[in-house]
Amino acid sequence: xxxxxxxxxxxxxxxxxxxxxxxxxxETVAKKVRIxxxxxxxxxxxxxxxxxxxxxxxxxxxxxxxxxxxxxxxxVNIIEKIGRHFDMHPLILEDxxxxxxxxxxxxxxxxxxxxxxxxxxxxxxDEIASEQISIIMGGDCVITFQETEGDVFDVIxxxxxxxxxxxxxxxxxYLAYVLLDAMIDNYFLILxxxxxxxxxxxxxxxxxxxxxxxxxxxHLKREMIFLRKILWPTRDMISGLERCGSALIxxxxxxxxxxxxxxxxHVIDSIEAIRDISAGMIDIYLSSLSNRLNVLMKHLNALVxxxxxxxxxxxxxxxxxxxxxxxxxxxxxxxxxxVFVMIVIGIITYFAIKHLEKYWK
Numbered sequence: 519x520x521x522x523x524x525x526x527x528x529x530x531x532x533x534x535x536x537x538x539x540x541x542x543x544x545e546t547v548a549k550k551v552r553i554x555x556x557x558x559x560x561x562x563x564x565x566x567x568x569x570x571x572x573x574x575x576x577x578x579x580x581x582x583x584x585x586x587x588x589x590x591x592x593x594v595n596i597i598e599k600i601g602r603h604f605d606m607h608p609l610i611l612e613d614x615x616x617x618x619x620x621x622x623x624x625x626x627x628x629x630x631x632x633x634x635x636x637x638x639x640x641x642x643x644d645e646i647a648s649e650q651i652s653i654i655m656g657g658d659c660v661i662t663f664q665e666t667e668g669d670v671f672d673v674i675x676x677x678x679x680x681x682x683x684x685x686x687x688x689x690x691x692y693l694a695y696v697l698l699d700a701m702i703d704n705y706f707l708i709l710x711x712x713x714x715x716x717x718x719x720x721x722x723x724x725x726x727x728x729x730x731x732x733x734x735x736x737h738l739k740r741e742m743i744f745l746r747k748i749l750w751p752t753r754d755m756i757s758g759l760e761r762c763g764s765a766l767i768x769x770x771x772x773x774x775x776x777x778x779x780x781x782x783x784h785v786i787d788s789i790e791a792i793r794d795i796s797a798g799m800i801d802i803y804l805s806s807l808s809n810r811l812n813v814l815m816k817h818l819n820a821l822v823x824x825x826x827x828x829x830x831x832x833x834x835x836x837x838x839x840x841x842x843x844x845x846x847x848x849x850x851x852x853x854x855x856x857v858f859v860m861i862v863i864g865i866i867t868y869f870a871i872k873h874l875e876k877y878w879k
Contacts, residue, residue, distance in 0.1 A: 589667040
């Protein structure tokens with residue numbers, strides 16, 4: 519489940535620790551760390567699942583491209599071993615294990631470090647799930663670190679296995695791009711789900727708004743704030759990658775990064791539009807409540823008037839002088855006749871007012 523204050527998660531556990539301290543700040547996961555390796559070039563392909571972390575060390579200096587994917591970062595020893603072998607700075611290891619990082623990139627001499635948020639939509643719980651993905655892109659190697667198993671990269675793995683597309687013909691920079699592209703494309707699926715939710719809320723607003731409708735609108739606004747908090751730094755990260763001038767990013771990949779930047783801008787524009795729509799929904803909800811209150815007051819006023827007129831006659835008829843004058847004491851049926859007349863007058867008055875209501879709107 520997404521958390522509005524996710525950026526504060528784990529902060530207290532790092533209090534007093536020196537910079538570069540490797541400490542996992544996410545939720546404890548009991549599953550074993552899974553390490554998957556895909557080594558490939560245009561003509562060759564090898565895929566294996568490492569049982570020990572040392573098995574991936576041999577792929578550091580291979581001439582082919584290598585993608586090492588690590589599912590689960592709760593085992594600090596494994597992360598430290600990978601960091602030492604691939605010459606990662608201690609601060610990078612700290613950022614990998616600190617799952618409350620904002621999207622960013624850092625350019626080192628021999629690798630580029632990126633942090634991205636992978637978003638998925640949990641249909642059963644009707645909520646957005648967020649997971650931090652850390653990417654290390656070297657000359658011929660890309661290492662991805664995920665909090666848990668399960669991602670949006672299966673289509674990329676299938677492309678690598680079958681040799682479809684450009685990924686096996688290009689370098690590690692293009693592989694890093696397609697990983698980013700897969701996560702950004704999934705943002706559009708999130709927006710589609712939110713669009714369906716907006717349609718349901720709007721229909722509910724027009725038909726029968728309830729306090730639960732207001733809660734849904736409030737939840738929607740929180741989701742938009744959450745997405746905005748992720749997308750703006752993601753935009754800055756991709757813009758920085760496009761302009762950093764690193765030798766690790768070839769000129770042939772720049773055009774793809776520009777297209778990725780435009781996609782992020784599109785998502786941001788959609789989020790801003792949804793924020794405006796959600797603000798308008800609250801106005802519609804308040805207007806609907808006001809209109810329902812006005813209708814209720816009209817009915818109450820009609821009822822009061824319909825009761826007031828017979829009450830006036832009842833008060834007059836209840837006086838002893840009036841009773842003697844009309845002969846209530848000498849004519850027993852007159853009492854029941856008088857009550858019947860008052861009821862008829864009340865009914866006629868009520869429906870007359872109801873008929874006139876259409877001229878008051």
